[in-house]
Amino acid sequence: MSPEQIKDLRQLLYRLADDQLIIGHRNSEWTGLGPVLEEDIAFSSIAQDKVGHAHALYQLLNQELAEPEPDTIAFMRDEMDFFCCHFVEMPIGEYDFSLIRHWLFDLAEQIRFDAYAESQWLPLAKVARKIKGEIKYHVFHAETWVKTLAEGTEESKARMQSALNEVLPMAFGLFECKENNALLAEAGLITAESALQSQWESRVKACLTAWGLQWPSQVDASRYLGGRQGYHTSQLQPLLNEMTEVYRLDPSAEW
Amino acid sequence: MKLNSLDPRVNRMELSDENPYKDQVLHNMEHWETYEVFHQKKRGTQHLHCGIVHAPNADMALLFAKEQFARRGETSNLWVVKTEHVMAVDYGDADIFETTPEKVYRDPSGYKVMDRINEFKKKQNA
Numbered sequence: 001m002s003p004e005q006i007k008d009l010r011q012l013l014y015r016l017a018d019d020q021l022i023i024g025h026r027n028s029e030w031t032g033l034g035p036v037l038e039e040d041i042a043f044s045s046i047a048q049d050k051v052g053h054a055h056a057l058y059q060l061l062n063q064e065l066a067e068p069e070p071d072t073i074a075f076m077r078d079e080m081d082f083f084c085c086h087f088v089e090m091p092i093g094e095y096d097f098s099l100i101r102h103w104l105f106d107l108a109e110q111i112r113f114d115a116y117a118e119s120q121w122l123p124l125a126k127v128a129r130k131i132k133g134e135i136k137y138h139v140f141h142a143e144t145w146v147k148t149l150a151e152g153t154e155e156s157k158a159r160m161q162s163a164l165n166e167v168l169p170m171a172f173g174l175f176e177c178k179e180n181n182a183l184l185a186e187a188g189l190i191t192a193e194s195a196l197q198s199q200w201e202s203r204v205k206a207c208l209t210a211w212g213l214q215w216p217s218q219v220d221a222s223r224y225l226g227g228r229q230g231y232h233t234s235q236l237q238p239l240l241n242e243m244t245e246v247y248r249l250d251p252s253a254e255w
Numbered sequence: 256m257k258l259n260s261l262d263p264r265v266n267r268m269e270l271s272d273e274n275p276y277k278d279q280v281l282h283n284m285e286h287w288e289t290y291e292v293f294h295q296k297k298r299g300t301q302h303l304h305c306g307i308v309h310a311p312n313a314d315m316a317l318l319f320a321k322e323q324f325a326r327r328g329e330t331s332n333l334w335v336v337k338t339e340h341v342m343a344v345d346y347g348d349a350d351i352f353e354t355t356p357e358k359v360y361r362d363p364s365g366y367k368v369m370d371r372i373n374e375f376k377k378k379q380n381a
């Protein structure tokens with residue numbers, strides 16, 4: 001690989017891993033507060049899986065691209081050195097917000113890693129193949145919930161629609177920074193970001209039609225961009241403070 | 256008064272310490288139904304009953320069964336069956352089983368056939 005490609009690959013992995021870590025941490029905030037016991041356990045397990053996906057990607061950075069240890073990357077960086085999108089930083093809100101975010105995020109993740117499973121860069125392809133089954137369950141979980149509520153009562157349907165109107169513009173942050181990945185895509189190392197986005201949009205639209213929900217008439221994603229350059233919402237720093245509090249007491253401690 | 260909890264997430268919600276649901280009565284059918292869960296470890300072996308989940312429908316019951324009963328160790332398959340679809344013997348009729356422990360002649364340990372089976376196998380292989 002050329003130095004340019006390595007630089008782009010490093011950036012890409014940071015973005016993907018940071019998305020996983022932050023949404024994993026966010027969704028774990030539901031632990032103990034979920035709507036029913038069974039769902040509390042399921043949603044918490046999914047959040048835990050996301051942190052596991054982040055770990056696998058940080059390990060790639062460490063082993064293949066000479067970045068620091070996963071724990072150091074996860075817990076010792078400053079806010080501006082995180083490259084997650086604003087979408088994953090937002091507070092959990094009410095359960096409708098969290099469910100719609102979970103669905104939009106996981107669908108995008110599934111499309112992305114299904115494509116990466118065929119990557120010419122084998123270490124990435126290996127990780128993608130390993131987490132494929134977990135993501136499939138996550139999407140199954142998300143779709144079952146959103147479909148059940150969209151087809152449920154007037155109230156549940158209205159809440160799904162209004163959460164979707166609020167969350168959808170944020171979700172486009174997932175595909176920010178298309179130009180940085182162009183070189184990698186040309187070399188066959190990854191699938192182009194624009195191709196992933198259009199697949200994701202058509203899957204989302206097909207589901208919405210099937211469940212009787214509407215794609216919002218106005219989707220202004222521009223307010224939610226910048227995360228990939230290290231510009232974050234005011235929500236991220238408090239999350240990092242809480243997440244890193246124990247680790248930073250003694251970074252050399254053995255766990 | 257605001258609810259004061261050891262959990263910072265609960266404090267962030269700024270809840271009142273008065274229970275907002277204290278006058279609410281749950282009627283029948285406002286609870287989710289239960290589904291019996293059957294777990295299969297290896298393909299081709301039996302599905303064994305392992306517990307119950309609450310769920311509003313069968314799809315959701317499978318979702319929950321996966322995380323309740325297949326979250327660790329090996330799994331090849333899961334079944335869920337609505338509890339109300341299980342036909343069971345009435346415990347009041349348990350006397351139908353009363354004398355079976357005495358029927359030791361039905362216990363397969365009573366048959367001494369391993370020698371003959373091994374002899375048969377040897378012949379088959381020869």
